[in-house]
Amino acid sequence: MKIQQLPHYLRKQFPALENQTDKGHPIAYLDGPGGYQVPLRVIKAMEDYLVKINANAEAAYSTSIKTDEMLEEARHAFADFFGCDWEEVVFGANMTTLNFILAQALVREMQVADRVIITEIDHEGNRAPWLELQERGIVVDQVSVDTDSCTLDMDDYRRKLKPATKVVAVNYASNAVGTINDVEQIVAMAKEIGAYTVVDAVHYAAHGPIDVRKIDCDFLLCSVYKFFGPHVGVMYAKKDVLSRLRTLRVGPARPYPPYRIETGTLNHEGIAGAAEAVGFVADAGHAFAESVPQDIEGLEGRRRDVVAGLLVFHRYEEELTNFLLQELSKLPEITIYGPPPGYPRTSTVSFTYQGYASRTVAQYLDTKGILVWDGDFFATTLVERLGVMDQGGLIRIGIAPYNTKEEIIRVLEALADRDPLRAFAAKSGRK
Numbered sequence: 001m002k003i004q005q006l007p008h009y010l011r012k013q014f015p016a017l018e019n020q021t022d023k024g025h026p027i028a029y030l031d032g033p034g035g036y037q038v039p040l041r042v043i044k045a046m047e048d049y050l051v052k053i054n055a056n057a058e059a060a061y062s063t064s065i066k067t068d069e070m071l072e073e074a075r076h077a078f079a080d081f082f083g084c085d086w087e088e089v090v091f092g093a094n095m096t097t098l099n100f101i102l103a104q105a106l107v108r109e110m111q112v113a114d115r116v117i118i119t120e121i122d123h124e125g126n127r128a129p130w131l132e133l134q135e136r137g138i139v140v141d142q143v144s145v146d147t148d149s150c151t152l153d154m155d156d157y158r159r160k161l162k163p164a165t166k167v168v169a170v171n172y173a174s175n176a177v178g179t180i181n182d183v184e185q186i187v188a189m190a191k192e193i194g195a196y197t198v199v200d201a202v203h204y205a206a207h208g209p210i211d212v213r214k215i216d217c218d219f220l221l222c223s224v225y226k227f228f229g230p231h232v233g234v235m236y237a238k239k240d241v242l243s244r245l246r247t248l249r250v251g252p253a254r255p256y257p258p259y260r261i262e263t264g265t266l267n268h269e270g271i272a273g274a275a276e277a278v279g280f281v282a283d284a285g286h287a288f289a290e291s292v293p294q295d296i297e298g299l300e301g302r303r304r305d306v307v308a309g310l311l312v313f314h315r316y317e318e319e320l321t322n323f324l325l326q327e328l329s330k331l332p333e334i335t336i337y338g339p340p341p342g343y344p345r346t347s348t349v350s351f352t353y354q355g356y357a358s359r360t361v362a363q364y365l366d367t368k369g370i371l372v373w374d375g376d377f378f379a380t381t382l383v384e385r386l387g388v389m390d391q392g393g394l395i396r397i398g399i400a401p402y403n404t405k406e407e408i409i410r411v412l413e414a415l416a417d418r419d420p421l422r423a424f425a426a427k428s429g430r431k
Contacts, residue, residue, distance in 0.1 A: 003291045006316045010284065010402045013039040017402060025369025028407040032398035033175050033203060033348050034373050035225045038273075042229055045276035049269045056265060067268055074275035075258065080303040081278050082220065082236045083211040090242075090258045091266050091274075094233040095202050095221045096125035101261060102219060102235070103129035105247040106167055106196055112137030116167040117160055117190075119143040119152055120385055121174050121181070124378045126200035126221075130169055141165070147385050150177045150338050154185075161189060167196045172204035172220075173346050176379035176394065177337050180204065180344035187217050196241070202226055206400070207346040208314050209307040212236050224270075229277030232270040237261065278306060284401075285309030313401040317347035320399050320408055324349055327412045334415070337386055337394060347399035353415070356425060358392040361415075364424045368414050370407075372397050 001009065011017050016037040019027045029037055049070065055063035057071060075086040082089070092098040116130045120142055131140055141160040144153045152170075161168070168190035173180045187197045199220040201210060206227035212220055220236040239257045247261040254260070285308030289296060292311045296304050328334050333354040339345045353361045358374035365372055375393040376383035383393050397411065414420075 001288050001290070003288060003312055003316050006284070006288065006312060006401055007404050009287060010039075011404075013041065013280070014402055015040055015043070021367075021369040023367070023369070028370045028403070028410060030397045030399065030403060030407065030411065031371045031373055032206070032400040032403075033226070033377065033396060034398070036206065036228050036400055037402065038230070039228055039277075039280050041280060042273045042276045046230060046269045046273040049272040054269070057268075070268070070272055070275070071266070074271045077275040077278040077302070078234055078236075080282075080301070080306050081210065083209075083213055083303065084236050085239065087257050088212075088236055088239050088242075090235040090237050090261055091271055092233040092235065092262065093267070094231060095200065095223045095235075096129070096233075098221055098233045098235045098261075099125060099129045099198070099200070100132075101248060101263065102198065102221075102237075103133060105245045105261065107133050107136055107138065108246045109196075110136075110138060110166050113139060113164065115139045115141055115162060115165045116169065117141050117143060117157070117165055117195075118169050119157075119171070120145040120381045121150070121152055121176075121179065122169070122171045122379070122381070123175050123200060123202065124380055125202065126169050126171055126198070127381065130167065139164075142381075143170075145382060145385055147387075149340050149343070150174070150179050150382075150386075151343065152179075152181055154182075157186065158189070161193060161195075163193055165190070165193060165195045167198060169198040169200070171200040171202070172210075173201075173207065174379060174382065175203035175348065176377050176382050176396070177339070177350050178345040178348035179339045180208075180346060182344075183217070184215055187215055191216065203346065203348070206313070207310070207317065209310040212238075224274040224277050227277060228280050230267075230270040230273040232267055232274045234274065235261075278302075281309040281313075282306045283309070284312060288312040291315070314347075316401055317399050320403065320405060321345070321347040321349060323405065324397065324399070324408050324412070327408075328415070331416055333418075337388070348396060349399070350394040350396045352388055352391050352394060356391075356421065358388075358395045360392075360425050360428070361395050361421070363428070364421050365411065365414055367424065368410065370411055370414060372411075 075089040078089040079086040197217040205222040242257045282305035285305035362374040373396040
């Protein structure tokens with residue numbers, strides 16, 4: 001099938017896409033960076049687990065054995081998602097919780113005055129765990145962001161990369177403005193001085209294939225609710241690195257990867273759904289593989305289909321994103337924040353609307369059945385650096401592969417029609 005057929009193929013699989021507002025507007029879910037809608041197959045996988053299995057792991061009886069089998073198969077699914085071995089797939093509550101646990105393990109490998117590098121473009125989920133280490137005597141350096149281009153200052157990174165740097169933590173893509181960072185280069189430079197490398201792929205994971213072997217990072221984290229699944233965190237942890245870390249763990253827990261850094265009983269039904277989310281991506285890739293034949297040469301099985309699916313999603317989203325950016329730029333009240341044309345980016349588009357608080361614009365769009373985010377999206381440092389906090393931060397449109405051009409046109413028409421926005425703001429007493 002051709003990429004243009006993608007939304008038709010996908011939309012019928014999402015029960016939520018049939019929802020309407022109380023005013024009869026079909027809901028346009030353009031809030032993807034805060035969490036994707038969930039296909040029926042993922043919901044069914046969670047239901048089936050709870051109804052037919054629902055047992056704790058590692059016991060002798062049949063439903064417990066089925067839980068063990070489900071967990072192992074889920075690790076295999078995410079091994080195909082990341083491009084790694086199944087023993088390198090770790091599950092947890094969410095990316096942020098896993099990152100805090102990881103930081104507390106890595107600090108045990110450090111000494112007072114050792115250094116960690118984070119960046120100003122990162123989500124707080126990849127900043128706070130490392131900033132917390134300052135109370136242990138660790139120095140945290142922050143790579144600056146070029147606010148004109150919303151890209152990292154790589155010269156600043158080079159200056160801050162020192163022999164005492166023990167950890168480099170950076171996001172793959174900005175959840176606030178869509179910038180995709182050159183994580184391969186960042187990791188390669190960190191490896192030259194022997195630093196551990198941590199990649200936050202929470203925002204990127206929905207928008208392009210991940211190859212942890214190619215990146216060569218030690219750890220990579222994401223949350224499955226950002227790409228069609230439930231609220232479960234997943235981490236790739238390089239096996240030889242995780243094997244030697246002194247992790248926070250209870251004594252009886254299995255002391256070898258991937259279990260070495262997992263705490264307590266896992267969210268089994270969530271993991272069943274998470275594995276099915278990978279299956280959803282793979283199914284789309286299998287159906288649309290003819291659209292990306294050269295990009296999947298040499299790949300086999302589910303890994304081939306996952307890569308194909310994410311590439312197809314990216315190419316479809318890219319067309320809608322370019323259209324949205326082109327048309328938004330024609331509206332004089334709109335200021336767009338993001339990377340320059342031609343720079344790698346996701347389908348996340350953020351802007352401000354002159355004369356109105358971002359929350360007001362988001363609430364106005366909601367009256368028309370258009371759901372978008374506003375604020376700082378926990379990318380607080382970046383949004384502060386952009387100087388838009390006095391307007392309540394940014395307005396963020398996130399395009400997912402189930403979104404349509406018609407929905408983007410609805411947004412543009414609503415933003416261009418100034419009188420209803422003015423009337424809404426006046427009636428509600430908002431700026």
